Amino acid sequence: MSDTLSLATRLRAMDDTALVAALRAREISPSGIKDFFDLAEAFLDRASIQQTLMRLDRETLAVLAAIGQLAEETGPPAATDIATRLSALSGREVSPESVSDRVSGATTLLLVESETQRFAAYGSVRDQLRSWPAFGLPSLADLALANAPAALEPVPDVDRRFIDRLGAERAFAAITAITELLVEVERDPARELAKGGVALPDSKRLAHAMSVDLESVAVFLAVADRAGLVARETGSWMITDSGATWLQRSTGARWATLGGAWFERLPADIRQLLGERTHALWGAGLRGYIDWLYPAGGDWMDERIGAYTRDAELLGITANQAPTGPGSLLLADGIRPAEQAMTALLPAEVEQVYLQHDLSVVAPGPLTPRVDARLRSLADVESRALASSYRVSTSSVNRAMAAGETAESILEFLGGISLTGIPQPLNYLIGEASSRYGQVRVGSLADPRPDARSYIRSDDELLIGTILVDQSLSSLGFERTSATRVQSRFPLDVVFWSLSDARYPVAAEDAAGEIVALRRQRHAKAVAAAGINPVDALIERLRLGGEPEDEETGHAWLIRQLDAAIKAKTPLTVTVTMPNGTLVDYQLEPTSVAGGRLRGRDNRAAIERTLPLSRIAGISPAK
Structure with a gap:
């Protein structure tokens, strides 16, 4: 029976769960597939086979090559036949049990089929492996004979405290940058380009907020995405509910989320290797071992491992390619012991600040999440480091009042955290902003139309006139209906936040004219917008025939x-x-x-x- 016919029959007999797993593992595109024969041909395509072989380790590749060689000589081999051939080639004992484990993985990937405990690799797999030597890739003998290099070099006997201190500094810097990233995309999502990557204006905005260079924005965004703190929805990067919860956690717990996500995504074999050598350098020795373990990995494996080693340095899991104390614990014992060790190295959180006469707020250390979140609601962040600074302004006080604060609640909070009391200029600013707050009111029209959904009103005709000629608000399409009233085709929240960002003393009101609190919540949904999964749609289409x-x-x-x-x-x-x-x-x-x-x-x-x-x-x- 031809491979296409055999595999098509096999695919048709598979349950949906196994079929979905195979499609995703092999990254088969559903486009152009009309029936199980088309699907079988897609699985047997030489390019698809090569892409899959690139991601297999040396031992699995040797087993596949041995199956192909033995099948041509004596017919489909059993696990004992394969183990005997590999033992003879390598000069070391290869057990039938290890062969069976490798065949099981290859069978799941639909590279091999088995019958009565005998195995056969599909012709495309045999042909692809047979052609490898012509392209500089190993033959069966090369796969079986090569011994593993010394995977990792031991860390020189240096002061471990220096490595841990450097790792903690990097971890704190990464947590700080990702915190600013989340705060910024919660305020205003970052647009993702169709060709990939964040739009340049948004990248510049994020880089400024995070105090990092432009190229680092994508790296930190990838780290946050891996941890589930951000998600892409409707073409923009937004904070998730998990990200909002992360902002309320301590610095050590924030690191644990990032480090745990890094560890969970680490390939199992690499995780085992590093776990066995938690006090070894990750330099050229690691790359050499990876090249040996994945002989066809090429650029794909280089990029994959490069991203993990880069992020390990970024998160303080390693420092100058040497595992830190928390990093060693993470690899050997898991995230909880590592979190305790990293928390002890990170700077202690504080709850009190210095209020300055120039309206700035200086924190002598990293603030607790509770104080930081509240302070951000009524002041703008100026710098974020070990000692952060904020600045109170009329617009920031307006923003706080829009969220439900009052002059009294603001002064009570600042008085409770200040080490220097409340300076007179700050007291005056809060009182003045409070008195002016609500001079401009925004509400929803009782009978909205496509061209008129919200209104702006103010007793100050001059202020209304200023809003009408403000070029930063021209896109809102205002239409003046009276000397003190303006309409817009946009909903209340869009108009309100546009005016707030433009620093007008704006308040939202309900139908009775009472001021209502608004918070800018832009979280990505836990589940992507409703749509048909292409893999599920393909399987449904294939099953429709009965x-x-x-x-x-x-x-x-x-x-x-x-x-x-x-x-x-x-x-x-x-x-x-x-x-x-x-x-x-x-x-x-x-x-x-x-x-x-x-x-x-x-x-x-x-x-x-x-x-x-x-x-x-x-x-x-x-x-």
Whole structure:
């Protein structure tokens, strides 16, 4: 039986869960696939096979190559045959159990099929591996013979405290940058370009807020995405509910989330390697071992490992390629012991600040999440480091009042955290902003229309006139309806935050004219917007025809089987139902299917037969 026919039959018999797993593991595109034969051809495509082989380790590749070699010599081998061949080639004992484990993984990837404890690699797999030496990739002998290099070099006997201190500094800097990233995308999502990457204006905005260079924005965004703190929705990066919760955690707990996500995504074999050598350098020795372990990995593996080693340095898991104390604990014992160790190294959080006469707020250390979040609501961050600074302004006080604060609540909070009391200029600013707050009111129209959904009103005609000529607000499409009132086609929240960002003393009001609190909450949904998963849609489409015994579906399935056999020139045993009800087997090499009839060469009788498809009860490989 041809590989296409065999695999198509196998795919059809698989349950949906296994089929979905195979499609995702092999990264098969659903486009252009109409039936199980098309799907089988996609799995057997040489490019797809090579992409999968690139991601397999040396031992699995050696097993696959041995299966192909033995099959050509003696037929499909058993696990003991494969182990014997690899042991002879390598000069070391290879157990049948380890071979079976590797074959199991390859079978899940649909590279191998098994029957009665014997294994056969598909022709595309055998051909691809056979062609490797011509492209500088290892043959079976090379795969089996090569010994693993010394994976990692021991860390020199240096002061471990220096490594831990450097790692903690980097971890704190990363946490600070990601905190600012989340705060900024919560305020204003960052647009993702169709070709990939954040739009340049948003990248510049994020880089400024995070105090990092432009190139580092994508790196920190990837770290945050891996930890589930941000998500892409409707073409923009937004904070998630998990990200909002992360902002309320302590510095040590924030690191644990980032470090845990890094550890969970680490490939199992690399995780085991590093866990066994938690006090070794990660430099050239690690890269050399990875190149040996994944001999066809190429650029894909370089990029993958490069990203993990880069992020390990970024998060303080390593420092100058040497694992830190928390990093060693993470690799050996998991995230909880590592979190305790890193928390002890990070700067202690504080709850009190210095209020300055120039309206700035200076924190002598990292603030607790509770104080930091509250302070951000009524002041703008100026710098973020070990000692952070904030600045209170009229617009920041307006923003706080829009969220429900009052002059009294602001002064009470600042008085409770200040080490220097409340300076007179700050007291005056808060009182003045409070008195002016609400001079501009925004509300929703009672009878909204497409061209008018919200309104702005103010008793100050001059202020209304200023808003109308403000170029930063021109996109809101204002229409003046009276000396003190303006309408907009945009909803209340859009108009309100536009005016707030433009630093007008704006307040939102309800239908009764009472001021209501607004908070700018822009979180990505836990589940992406409703849509059809392409893999699920493909499986549903493939299943729509019914089961093979259904008459119409069985006829179509028979034709595709015969087409595959004709294409591969595969001899078949064709079982035909005779007029008297008996079954007769013919050994045919099919040549064509047309007009409801099968034509094929019967080599035993040395004649060409023509059989009606309606009489064919079944087909199988020639005996």
